[in-house]
Amino acid sequence: METTNQPVSMPRIGDKAPAFKAVTTQGEINFPEQYSGSWVILFSHPADFTPVCTSEFMTFASMEDKFAQANCKLVGLSVDGLYSHIAWLRTIKEKIEYKGMKDVEVKFPLIEDITMEVAKKYGMIQPGESNTKAVRAVFVIDPKGMIRAIIYYPLSLGRNFDELYRVIIALQTADAFSVATPADWRPGDEVIVPTAGSCGVAKERMEKKQEDVKCYDWFFCTKKLDKEKVFSTILKK
Numbered sequence: 001m002e003t004t005n006q007p008v009s010m011p012r013i014g015d016k017a018p019a020f021k022a023v024t025t026q027g028e029i030n031f032p033e034q035y036s037g038s039w040v041i042l043f044s045h046p047a048d049f050t051p052v053c054t055s056e057f058m059t060f061a062s063m064e065d066k067f068a069q070a071n072c073k074l075v076g077l078s079v080d081g082l083y084s085h086i087a088w089l090r091t092i093k094e095k096i097e098y099k100g101m102k103d104v105e106v107k108f109p110l111i112e113d114i115t116m117e118v119a120k121k122y123g124m125i126q127p128g129e130s131n132t133k134a135v136r137a138v139f140v141i142d143p144k145g146m147i148r149a150i151i152y153y154p155l156s157l158g159r160n161f162d163e164l165y166r167v168i169i170a171l172q173t174a175d176a177f178s179v180a181t182p183a184d185w186r187p188g189d190e191v192i193v194p195t196a197g198s199c200g201v202a203k204e205r206m207e208k209k210q211e212d213v214k215c216y217d218w219f220f221c222t223k224k225l226d227k228e229k230v231f232s233t234i235l236k237k
């Protein structure tokens with residue numbers, strides 16, 4: 001039977017994150033309900049005891065406090081079982097030293113999903129890539145349980161965790177200051193005002209020549225937003 005290219009329903013940006021209960025390395029979770037009020041990154045990896053995944057887990061776990069400061073929790077998933085997860089995370093902590101990271105403890109929950117129920121619900125099984133493993137999916141979910149960003153990587157490509165942190169900060173900046181963030185934006189760079197769809201406001205801005213606003217044309221205006229202001233608004237004290 002042909003298994004590739006079958007229509008599947010996948011959550012999209014703007015959807016409510018599909019709900020599930022699951023067993024994890026940190027006990028049972030009720031997702032996304034118990035994460036209400038926090039940002040959360042739900043991410044899948046293909047398999048325990050594999051090199052790219054190991055490098056990813058060590059990197060993500062090393063950055064967990066940084067994400068926590070931005071009110072963002074991490075939840076991992078693969079279609080391996082709980083005992084495999086526990087053994088792999090113990091091996092990482094006890095044996096692996098990589099790029100200056102050692103004794104790395106993964107404190108965030110790692111979901112066991114042997115039945116692939118959650119992976120299928122989230123479109124993490126992509127048969128063109130693998131029928132038996134989840135691809136490297138990233139779902140960014142906001143404090144109201146809405147999906148705000150989705151990123152997929154194939155099995156062979158490790159993710160860029162600085163980029164995931166940038167995504168969290170950029171989305172929170174957009175929400176807090178009612179702005180959009182341009183290409184390659186980093187905190188301290190100019191932001192775009194107003195957000196798409198309100199060109200009337202932009203036109204008025206251009207004509208009035210507001211001091212802090214720079215317009216390249218009527219549809220493209222930016223303003224300064226200090227890094228300190230971004231971080232003091234977003235990060236936990």
Ligand code: BEZ
Pocket residue numbers: 046047050051052053054133155156
């Ligand atoms: C890895 O994490 O190294 C990996 C996992 C599945 C397929 C290929 C690579």
